[in-house]
Structures are given as C-alpha cells and as structure tokens.
Amino acid sequence: MRAVVQRVSEAAVHIGGAEHARIGPGALVLLGVAVGDTHADLEWLCGKIARLRIFPDVAGVMNLDLTQVDGELLLVSQFTLHASTVKGNRPSYLRAARPVDAIPLYRRAEQLLAELVGRPVRTGEFGADMQVSLVNDGPVTIIIDSELRE
Helix, strand or coil: CEEEEEEEEEEEEEECCEEEEEECCEEEEEEECECCCCHHHHHHHHHHHHHCCCEECCCCCEEECCHHHCCEEEEEECHHHHCECCCCCCCECCCECCHHHHHHHHHHHHHHHHHHHCCCCEECCCCCCEEEEEEEEEEEEEEEEHHHCC
C-alpha cells in the first residue's frame, strides 16, 4: 500500500465538472492499494499518516501533525501509484489491487483516518475520473510505502 501525502493550503476534487470535495489547510493523501495488501498494512499506513509531523510549529520547524494544527484531510484513491515502468513506455498496473479488494480497504482507510485525526475525512470517488487540484504548501510531499516498513 502506498500513500503520497501532500501538505496543502487547499485541495479539491471535481467529478464530471462538479465539485465533489474540498478542504482548507491540511493534507491531500493519494492512496494506492496493491495486490496482497492487508488490514495490517492499512492500520500501519493510516497511523503513519495521522502522526506525520509535516506542519510547522511556532519556530517554523516541521514538528506538528494534522490533529495539532486542526488540519483537514482529503483522501483520493489512485491505483496508478503501483504502476510499473520497467518495460516499455506504457505503464503496467498488474500490482494494483482489483476494485473488489481495494474498495473495502479504501473505505476502511477513510474510517480509520477519521478516527485517528478526530474529524471527518473528505474523499474522492473510487474509480471515478477525477480532477484533483491543490496548492502544495512548502512544497511538502512525502511518500509512504507499507512494503518498506520494518
């Protein structure tokens, strides 16, 4: 399971030309579920996201997490995070989990992150053609991969 976490001053998801979700200051999380990912991977990853200290304290040091800055969170599914570009120029998505496996984990991520950060999580729509806009604050972009945990 992979997540790209971006500290944002604002972010939004549009589907079919209409705004679906919007947040102010906080984090945009792009989440990719891989074949074989488990609830243990999800719990570890969500814990990391919720505790990630990427927001500045009074001294300007990235020392605070989402809850400490009352930040919002926008969660967007993105199977392309598991693209393989080893062969040729057309990415392969064989490592990305099929919707029947990925959707329950994505929905659980939404619930778990809401519990961990103490506020509702805004989301995209799984499988939809979405236009995601953001203002990356910093810029700060962190990649977290459950396969790399110890």
